[in-house]
Amino acid sequence: MTTNKTQCFLCKKHKFTYSCRGCSKEFCFDDLTKHRQDLTEEFNTIINNYDQFRQSLQQTKENPQNSSLFIQINQWEKNSIDIIRQTAQQCRQTFLKENEEFLVDIEEKFNKLIREIKEIQEENEMNEMNLKDLKEKLREITKEFNDSSEISIEEDSQTFIKRISVKSTRK
Incomplete structure (x- = not known):
């Protein structure tokens, strides 16, 4: 960290500033604290999203029959x-x-x-x-x-039920 008087990136005032190694911007002490809080909030959001994804992944593994494709096959x-x-x-x-x-x-x-x-x-x-x-x-x-050949069953070569299949584009 350097202690030169330069312009703060957030408040635009000339003060003693501290350099953020992550974004290479200069912040006064108050704004550096706010910047760190913003980074912490963003990090916590990422962790929360990670936890939600992990939970969704686990639920899908445990209950694959709840997936929309499985439901579509049942329908x-x-x-x-x-x-x-x-x-x-x-x-x-x-x-x-x-x-x-x-x-x-x-x-x-x-x-x-x-x-x-x-x-x-x-x-x-x-x-x-x-x-x-x-x-x-x-x-x-x-x-x-x-x-009794006057009455018979005919089978149409054209299917009357739409065929479905499951395809994957995975290699």
Whole structure:
């Protein structure tokens, strides 16, 4: 420290000044004390920020599921499951409607066949041709009923759920 009378950096008065090695500025004694207090406050702020950062780091290590990305992944999962449930419910309703119509159609064909059988039976006109025809019609109705290819599930090659992935730019 030098004790030459020079201009104080803060108050601009010519006084005995003391040089601050950190900033290389000259301060009178009162202002040097204030300057040191300011540096101490700034240092304490840095320590406080350091402590807050360390606490945040520790909390993140202990509870990574509280991070915004983890929460975003959970939200994506919930939204995707909701979409799947809605789609499944719509498919069930469509299936039930189509299946009912399909069964009504099969039942109509079967009832028609039963009427034919009763008519042949009542008129007692059984012959090989009738029996062959009845067998064939029953086989066709049975095949249509068992095959039930009129109703099927189609899977779209385009996904209806947005895919997500986690990427890192770390080396």
